[in-house]
Amino acid sequence: MQSIPLQKQVDYYSQVHETLRQQIEASSLEKHLSKSIFIVVIGGNDVFGYFDSKDLQNKNTPQQYADSMASTLKLQLQRLYNNGAKKFEIAGVGPIGCCPAYRLKNKTECASAANDLSAKYNEALQYMLKEWKLEKKDINYSYFDTYAALQDLIHNPTSYGFVNVKGACCGLGELNAQIPCLPVSSICSNRQDHVFWDAFHPTEAASRIFVDEIFKGPSKFISPINMEQLLAI
Template sequence: MAKYHTDGLPMASFVVVFSLFTSSFIVPLSEAQMVPAIYVFGDSLVDVGNNNYLKISLAKANFPHNGVDYPGKVATGRFGNGKNSADFLAEKVGLPPSPPYLSLVSKSNKQKASFVNGVSFASGGAGIFNGSDNQFRQSIPLSYQVNYYSEVYQNIRLQLGSEGAKDHLSKSLFLIVIGSNDIFDYIKKSKLQNEYTPQQYAVLMASNLKEQLQRIHALGAQKFVVVGTGPVGCCPAQRDSNTEECKEGANSLSVMYNEALKSMLQQLKPALGISYTLFNTYTVLTNIVQNAASYGFTEVKAACCGIGKLNAEGPCLPVASLCSNRRDHVFWDFYHPTQATHGIIVEKFFDGPSKYASPMTVKELIAL
C-alpha cells in the first residue's frame, strides 16, 4: 500500500512486529470484556493524545486546566476536564482506553507495540476532508487515520494469523466520531459556500466518509459505531456574540449531514454486509440543552474553562477562567463537552432508547 504524508505529519512507513505466528492465534477475552478491542477514528471529541506527537499543531490539550478531573488530574491531550466518549465506551465493554496510535509507534516508546486491545487514531482538528484542519495547521485527517489503521491491520495479521485476525476484528468495535470540523469549515469559508449548497456539501461529506468506511471494512471491520454530529451551532464558540443564541446555519448543516449519513449507512449495510449503530447526537444534545435541569446541569451556554464572554473567546489555557463545578456545565471549553456530558452520551447510545441509536444500540450490536 502506498504511504501518505503531509508536511510534518509522521508517516506510518513501517509495521511494528513483535510476534509472528505461522498458524491462527485467538486472543481470549477476560470475563469483563464484551469485545476484543475498540479501534477509534475521529476528531478532538475522542482524541486521547495523538496531537501531542504533532510538533507544530495548534490543536493540543496537553496542559492544565485540561484533565483536572481525569484520574491523577493529568492533562493527557484529551480536550476536556476528564474522560471522553471513547473512554466511557471502553469502560462499558470492559477494556482500558484505546491508547493514541502515535504514542505506540513513537521513537520514545521502547516497548514493542501491541494493537490487539485497540488503538485510537483520533486527532483534534481532523475532518472527513483532508483540508478541514487548516485552521489548526496540523492534524491527522480521516484518510490518514485509515492509512495508519492499514499498518495496524498488517501487524495484527502477523501476530494472530490470517484467520485469527479475521475473527478478532469481526468482533471488535470501530468507533467513528467525525464531521464537526468539516461543518465549521463550510460556515467559515465563502469559497466552499460558493462551490456547494449546504445540501450538496452534506452529501459530499457522507460520500467521502463512505469511501473511508469501505476501506476500513476491507481491512476486517464488521461492527461500526458511527456518531452523528451534534447541534454544533450551540457550542459556546458558535453562539451569537450579542443574543447568545445558537447559530442556525451550522445546526441546519448538521441536520442535513446526519440525514445524508443515515441514508448512506442504510445503503452500505447490505452492500458490504456490515452491522452498525448510528447515534443521534443531535437530538440527545438538543434535549440536554433544552432540559438541562433534568440532566443535572445549570449552565448550557457558557464554557466552564475559557476566556471572555461565555468563556468562548479563547481556548482553555492555564491562564483561563475555570468554573468551580464542572458537573454544572454542558460544555468544558468553547467547543467540547464536559466529562459529564460525554458520560450521558455514551449511556444513550449503549443502551438506547431506540430513538437515539438506530437500527440498534451498541449493546445489541455487540450481541450479534
Template sequence: MKMASVCVWAARGFWVVFLLSLRFGCSAGQMVPAAFVLGDSLVDVGNNNYLPISLAKADFPHNGMDFPTKKPTGRFCNGKNTADFLAEKLGLPTSPPYLALVSNSSKSNSSSSFLTGVSFASGGAGIFDGTTEKYKQSVPFSKQVEYYLAVHESLVQHMGSSGAKKHVAKSLFIVVIGSNDIFSYSGSSDLRKQHTPQQYVDLMASSLKDHLKRLHGYDARKFVFVGLPPIGCCPSQRSQNKSACNEDTNTWSRMYNTALLAMLKGLKSELNDISYSYLDAYAVVQTLVQNPSAYGFTEVKAACCGLGNLNAKVGCLPISQYCPNRRDHVFWDLYHPTEAAARLFIDKAFHGSPQYAYPMDVQQLAAVEA
C-alpha cells in the same frame, strides 16, 4: 479448532498459540475483543500530543483536572471523554493513542498493544483532508485509515491471517467525525460558493463511504457512528451570535446526519455483512440544552473554561478561568462537552431506545455475530 477469537493455528509448524487466548481473549466482562477509534477531538485521547506543530492540543492545564491522574492527557475535556466511557461500557481499557504506541514501543511490543484496540482520533480532523489546515497539523480521516491498515498488518503478523480476521471482525470501529467539516463550510465563503449545503453534506457522506469500504476490505464489520450534535449551540458559535445558537450550522449538522443515515443504509445493502449502530448525538444534546435541570445541569451556554463572553473568546489555556463545579456545565470549552455531559451521552445511547440509537444500540451491536 475453535477456541477464543484469538486462538489460531500458526502457519509455521502448526502449533496452537493457546497462551494468546488466555492473555488476549475476551474476559468475562468484555463484550468485544477490541475497539478501534477514528475521529476528531471529541474522542482524541492524546494523539495530537505527538504532532509537534499542531495548534489543536490539550496537553496543558486546566484540561484533565478531573481525570484520575489530575493531569492533562491530550483530551479536550476536564476528565474522561466519550471514547473513555464507551470503552468502560464495553469492558475494555481505553484504546491508547496510536502515535504514542508507535513512538514509545518497539514493533513487537506495539503488536501486543494493538490487541484490545487503538485510537487514531485527532483533534482538528475532518472527513476532508483540508479541514486540518486551520490547525497546522492534525491526522485527517484518510490518514487514520492508513494507520489502521498498518495495525491490521501487525495483527496478521502477530495472530495469523485467520486469527486477525476473526479478531477484527468481532471488534467495534467507533467513528466520530464531521464537525470540523461543517465548521469549515460555515467559515468559508469559497466553500459556500462552490457547494450548496446539500451538495456539501452529500460529498461528506460519500467521501466517508469510500473510507468505510476501505476499512471493510481489511475485516472491519461492526461500526458505531456518532452523529453530529447541534454544534451551532456550542459556546464558540453562541459567542458570535449574541448568545443564541447558530441555526445555520445546526441545520447543516442535521442535513449531514440525514445524509449519513442514507449512506449507511445504502452501504448495508452493498455490504450485507456489516452491522452498525448510529448514536443520535443531536437528539441527546438538544434534550440537555432544552431541559438541563432534568439532568443536573445549570449552564448550557457558557464554557466552563475560557475567557471573555461565555468563556468563548479564549479557549481553555493555562491563563483561562474555570468554573468551580464542572458537573453543572454542558460545555467544557469553546467546542467540547464536559466529562459529565459525555458520560450522560453514552449512558443514554449505549443501551439506547430507538430515539437515541438505531437500528440497534451499542450493546446489541456488540452481541452481533461476525
C-alpha cells in the same frame, strides 16, 4: 493542535492490519476483527470548516457539502471493511450552532445555519449507512444521534443536573468563549453543571450521559441497535 484526517487514520490502521497479517493466521485475525467495534466520531470540524471558508461556501451549497461529507466517509468505512472491520459505532454531529463559540457570534442564541448543516449531514449519513448495509450484508452498525441527544440536554437541563447550557466552563470573555481554554483561563466552580467544557466540546458530565445512551439506548437516540446489542452479535 492539528487533527489527524480520517483518511490518514485509516492509512495507519491499514499499515497495522498488514503487519498483523504477517504475524497472525489469517482466519484468526479476521475472526478477531469481525468481533471488534470500530468507533467513528467525526464531522464536527468539517462543519466548522465550511463556515470558516468563503471558498467552500461559494463552491458548495450546504446540501452538496453534507452529501460530500457522507460519501467521503463511506470511502473510508469501505477501506476499514476491506481490512476486516464488520461492526461500527458511528456518531452523527451535534447541533454545532449551539456551541459557545457560535452562540458568541449570534447574541448567545444558537446559529441556525450551522445547525441546519449539521442536520443535513446527519440525514445524509443515516441514508448512506442504510444503503451501505444493503450492499454489505455482513456489516452491522449502531448510529448515535448526537444532535438529538445534545439538544435534549440543552432543552431539559435540570432533568440532567445542568444549570448552564450556553457558556463554556473553561475560557475567558463573554460566555467564557472569546478566548480558548488555556492555563490562564477562568474555570467554572462546578464543571458538573455545564454542558460545554470549552467553546466547542461537551463536558465530561455531558459525555458520560452520551456514553450511557450509546451503550443502552433509548432508541430515540440510537438506532437501529445500541452498542450493547452490537456487542452481542
